[in-house]
Amino acid sequence: MATVAASPTYAGAESGEQTGLWSWLTTVDHKRIGVLYLYTSLFFFLFGGLEAVLIRAQLSGPNKHLVSAETFNQLFTMHGTTMIFLAVMPLSSAFFNFLIPLQIGARDVAFPRLNAFSYWVYLFGGLFITLPIFFSAAPDGGWFGYAPLTTRQFSQGVNIDFWVLGLQILGISSLAAAFNFITTIINLRAPGMNLMRMPMFTWMAFVVQFLLVLAFPVITIALFFLQFDRFFGTNFYEIGAGGDPLLWQHLFWIFGHPEVYILILPAFGLVSEVLPTNSKKPLFGYPVMVYSGILIGFLGFGVWAHHMFSVGMGPIADTVFGLTTLLIAIPTGVKIFNWIFTMWGGSIRFTTAMKFAIGLVALFTIGGISGVTHASPPADLQQTDTYYIVAHFHYVLFGGSIMGIFAGIYHYFPKMFGRMMSEKLGSWHFWLNFIAMNLTFFPMHFSGMLGMPRRIYTYDAGQGWETFNLLSTIGAFMLVLATAIFVWNFFRSKSSGALAPDNPWDAATLEWSIPSPPPEYNFAEIPLVESRYPLWDLTHPERTSEIPHTHDGWSDQEKAAEAKPVHIEKDRRTAKELGIPMPLPTIKPLFVAAGIVVMLSGLIFIHKEDKTAAAALIGLGAIMIIGFLYAWVTSPLEPDHH
Amino acid sequence: MPFITPVFGERMQLKIRPRQLASVAILTGLALAIAACGSYGKGYPNSTFNNTTEFNTAVKSLWDKLLFWGTFVFILVEGILVYTIFRFRRRSDADEPQHVHGNTALEIGWTIAPAVILTFIAIPTVRTIFRTQARAVPNALQVEVVGHQWWWEFRYPQYTTRTPTGRVDTLVTANDLYLPIGRTANFTLRTKDVLHSFWIPQLGGKRDLISNHTNYLWFTPDTSLRTTAFNGSCNEYCGASHANMRFRTFVVTPTEFDGWVQHQLGPAAFAVAPPAPPTPAPADTTRAAGAPTRPASTTPAPVPVTPAVAVAPQPIGYTFPMDSLPNYSSPKTPTPAGLSFPDNITGDAQRGAQQFARSACIGCHTVRGTIAASPIGPNLTHIATRSTIAAGIYPNDAKHLRLWIKNARMMKPGVAMPTLGLGQRDPITGATVSQSLGGLSDQQIADIVAYLQALR
Structure with a gap:
């Protein structure tokens, strides 16, 4: 059935001008940008993991001093910042980029050049916030950056400057991408793909984009206040001038809690693709899965102060936020049951992706249960800021997000790179990862409830924490081994894995109807959709016979022609041969992104005696932004082909 | 479309499969977890599971409910999950399951069931919130907790004393909190700088110390308690030495x-530092309790506010006996490599008192009854009665005090206490401490330590 005869080159590489470094710097193809996101975020994932290993090495026993207090504080700050903003979010972005247009039957995202811009801002912002660690100047105020510790009075150095500016830069990337995907999903769906026929991953991605659009402005404001305090002498958080540290906490968590769902919902989406495919069954309760996803996103904005039960908000606020937090367990529980009942009665094939997906269901459940234990404010007072919380959110973010993302990588690797990953290595990766993950994080429940605070670079002997910490550290080193197997598998499979067929997993959605890897134009003919599972309509009509099939959204000609809904493209042709106009590659988004970073980095030097460096960088950055943005908006997206 | 799983498709003979390895590991882990649960609360000096105060009792009763329902849900969900993946694993690629798209009754069921369980949690939660955050009883012991980077100041505003000059001094201590058994302690929490969080896992908490805000917390050490010590810590990240901001709580009768x-x-044992004549060489006898003569010195020494009463009185009253300090409360922090103090130096408390009074010490510290009256650092009036120094990270003994004065910044990262030993390198400023910077010789440090150790 292999439609790919030759060794697959990357999508779009057929046309000569699209190979080599330059083609990657100038690409506006959502699939290549997705791959760039994937590589970059995997790199940052490894980097953040390395930071975690150093943290665990330091805490392996009492009174250890492998690294200094200052270095440790930079390590845990950067571990959190890296994993959240530079690893898990962009790993999700890799899938948004690669999958959304393919799943909705589109040829690209709505704004391909803006998409490239989002990536470059992310890359430069990530480097901007990461590189200072090599000069012992990394941010050291925690990923939550609580004022007033982050104000100039208590953090004199440039460490926090890099953090504030870095997060602002990354916010630009997230917002630009979010608007792009919202526009794409609303406008570019194939005929017949109404909202309730969208694949679950695209649905969850859709919810996440709204969370991004609504949550990021809040942290942007919070960061602007801090930025102005630090650079221009305002007094939003300056305690000497009556500033209020709680302003920061509220703003940060109004962003910070939806951020949790920004991190987890894409993984939920990926798992919702993997579980039905490998169970030979449709997703159980599709509409409920959609509504619960929306509800989680919505409730996510009403629970932020559960991060603040110990700040003394008073019994009324504690009660309200405790109850809303308990409520969020309901739609999450519904999702868990729906996943299990998707498998129930099915024919479960244990691909590596499936193992990771089941792993998510098993581990996220634990994270959810421990989450309920600190939704109760009085109980949370004994838990907050201890290792119990560290255990909880690693079950959610590692057991949830990361397991889901690994499921996604194993599942979509054939589509992305045209080759299969080794299932054998994958199995080793899964089991080692699963055991190591539990070994690392489960003992933290105990160390936390037995009184160990978070964010301490050392602890004294005889506190009853030694065994649990040693176990956690052993687990962390096992995770290194598991991840090494994954990296080996990834690169080996990419160069010499078995060639992938179009639809290796017998899946139901549109991305599997085109060659692996997809051609630059994705779909030679835009597919027509008549049900939720367009490909199963073709290959396994019995699986979809119970759900309605309509031609709503098709044009009259399409209805009249009784067109074949999904077209399976057998031959690899170029866009030129098919006469499909493709967006022109361009370097301008990269330079605009670079301009933003150059301009903001000027602020780092603003407190120096000599203002030349600051003025020069700000000026140069501004010129780059304006110049390249002008060139960008005045150049056509596609070649003139009239 | 044949699908080949290299691992599960083939039936190999002697081959370790990750799955088998995993089941062994999971069973081992489970056994360990059960063992850990069995011993929970016992032998853990900072355990949160106990009934030492009404606060902790309330929290524990909530926790028990949460643990019960959590375990119930865990077993239920993971049980169904494990059953499902075993029962419905693919036996043949030709399997074609039934294509259920959903089941409204079931879905409503598992929406309502968690809601019911959550109600069982919500009701006691709300009751506990209002009970624990009610106003403290009026006759409660008032304790003001003031957070500093990185130490704790405890003030007892109900206990004051009037100095000979008429100033009213409040009972104040640092890093040692004394609480009477059976009396409600009402804490007023404030911070001098960044955010901190006050927590004694064994007794209750935690409550944050917020700049420009005042927070409250109360609990009552249960009458079933015996005199003992508990550890406390800062739980809100507060900078370089967040890990080194600990304290001890002594619950006493x-x-x-x-x-x-x-x-x-x-009054302090050495209430007044008399201007002493330049004393030659270390005295061979400790004159801690001797009545010093008033020397006719012309050194611009601090002017005492009261006549010299430098008699070290036999301590009256009570201090928690340090030799019965529980093991978990006696600090074991190793001293930094590269910082040492010669053993053969004997300090002289008298000279130490004078040295103290004309050194940088008085810029930050208070010793009641002397010119040292700065509120920046910990109050040292009765420092010799404290269990630890440097906020619970070193024992309060001559060895550690000497090293501390010599180079505090090596002993505790980021600390405000300056490096004072002559020739020492200050790790924050990078400067080498010289005479002109107020550097102290080993002898002078030993004298000051002798003085501090006499401040019972």
């Missing part, structure tokens, strides 16, 4: 507490 208050309110 009401009688012992009264004795302690009486003692702490008394």
Whole structure:
């Protein structure tokens, strides 16, 4: 059935001008940008993991001093910042980029050049916030950056400057991408793909984009206040001038809690693709899965102060936020049951992706249960800021997000790179990862409830924490081994894995109807959709016979022609041969992104005696932004082909 | 479309499969977890599971409910999950399951069931919130907790003393908190700088110390308690030495507490540092208790506010006996490599008192009854009665005090206490401490330490 005869080159590489470094710097193809996101975020994932290993090495026993207090504080700050903003979010972005247009039957995202811009801002912002660690100047105020510790009075150095500016830069990337995907999903769906026929991953991605659009402005404001305090002498958080540290906490968590769902919902989406495919069954309760996803996103904005039960908000606020937090367990529980009942009665094939997906269901459940234990404010007072919380959110973010993302990588690797990953290595990766993950994080429940605070670079002997910490550290080193197997598998499979067929997993959605890897134009003919599972309509009509099939959204000609809904493209042709106009590659988004970073980095030097460096960088950055943005908006997206 | 799983498709003979390895590991882990659960609460000096106060009792009763329902849900969900993946694993690629798209009754069921369970949690939660955050009883012991980077100041505003000059001094201590058993302690929480969080896992908490805000917390050490010590810590990340911001709580009988208050309110043992003649060489006898003569010195020494009463009184009242400090409360922090103090130096408390009074010490510290009256650092009036120094990270003994004065910044990252030993390198400023910077010789440090150790 292999439609790919030759060794697959990357999508779009057929046309000569699209190979080599330059083609990657100038690409506006959502699939290549997705791959760039994937590589970059995997790199940052490894980097953040390395930071975690150093943290665990330091805490392996009492009174250890492998690294200094200052270095440790930079390590845990950067571990959190890296994993959240530079690893898990962009790993999700890799899938948004690669999958959304393919799943909705589109040829690209709505704004391909803006998409490239989002990536470059992310890359430069990530480097901007990461590189200072090599000069012992990394941010050291925690990923939550609580004022007033982050104000100039208590953090004199440039460490926090890099953090504030870095997060602002990354916010630009997230917002630009979010608007792009919202526009794409609303406008570019194939005929017949109404909202309730969208694949679950695209649905969850859709919810996440709204969370991004609504949550990021809040942290942007919070960061602007801090930025102005630090650079221009305002007094939003300056305690000497009556500033209020709680302003920061509220703003940060109004962003910070939806951020949790920004991190987890894409993984939920990926798992919702993997579980039905490998169970030979449709997703159980599709509409409920959609509504619960929306509800989680919505409730996510009403629970932020559960991060603040110990700040003394008073019994009324504690009660309200405790109850809303308990409520969020309901739609999450519904999702868990729906996943299990998707498998129930099915024919479960244990691909590596499936193992990771089941792993998510098993581990996220634990994270959810421990989450309920600190939704109760009085109980949370004994838990907050201890290792119990560290255990909880690693079950959610590692057991949830990361397991889901690994499921996604194993599942979509054939589509992305045209080759299969080794299932054998994958199995080793899964089991080692699963055991190591539990070994690392489960003992933290105990160390936390037995009184160990978070964010301490050392602890004294005889506190009853030694065994649990040693176990956690052993687990962390096992995770290194598991991840090494994954990296080996990834690169080996990419160069010499078995060639992938179009639809290796017998899946139901549109991305599997085109060659692996997809051609630059994705779909030679835009597919027509008549049900939720367009490909199963073709290959396994019995699986979809119970759900309605309509031609709503098709044009009259399409209805009249009784067109074949999904077209399976057998031959690899170029866009030129098919006469499909493709967006022109361009370097301008990269330079605009670079301009933003150059301009903001000027602020780092603003407190120096000599203002030349600051003025020069700000000026140069501004010129780059304006110049390249002008060139960008005045150049056509596609070649003139009239 | 044949699908080949290299691992599960083939039936190999002697081959370790990750799955088998995993089941062994998971069973081992489970056994360990059960073992850990069995011993929970026992032998853990900072355990949160106990009934030492009404606060902790309330939290524990909530926790028990949460643990019960959590375990119930865990077993239910993971049980169904494990059953499902075993029962419905693919036996043949030709399997074609039934294509259920959903089941409204089931879905409503598992929406309502969690809601019911959550109600069982929500009701006691809300009751506990309002009970624990009610106003403290009026006759409660008032304790003001003031957070500093990185140490704790505890003030007892109900206990004051009037100095000979008429100033009213409040009972104040640092990093050692004394609480009477059976009396509600109402904490007023404030911070001088960044955010901190006050927590004694064994007794209750935690409550944050927020700049420009005042927070409250109260609990009552249960009458079933015996005199003992508990550890406390800062739980809100507060900068370089967040990990080094610890304290000790001594729950004591009401009688012992009264004795302690009486003692702490008394004058310092060396209430006045008399301007001494330049003393040659270390004295061979310790004259700690001797009545010093008033020398006719012309050194611009601090002017005493009261006549010299430098008699070290036999401590009256009560201090928690340090030799019965539980093992978990006696600090074991190793001293930094590269910082040492010669053993053969004997300090002289008298000279130490004078040295103290003309050194940088008085810029930050208070010793009641002397010119040292700065509120920046910990109050040292009765420092010799404290269990630890440097906020719970070193024992309060001559060795550690000497090293501390010599180079505090090596012993505790980021600390405000300057490096004072002559020739020492200050790790924050990078400067080498010289005479002109107020550097102290080993002999002078030993003298000051002798003085501090006499401040009972």
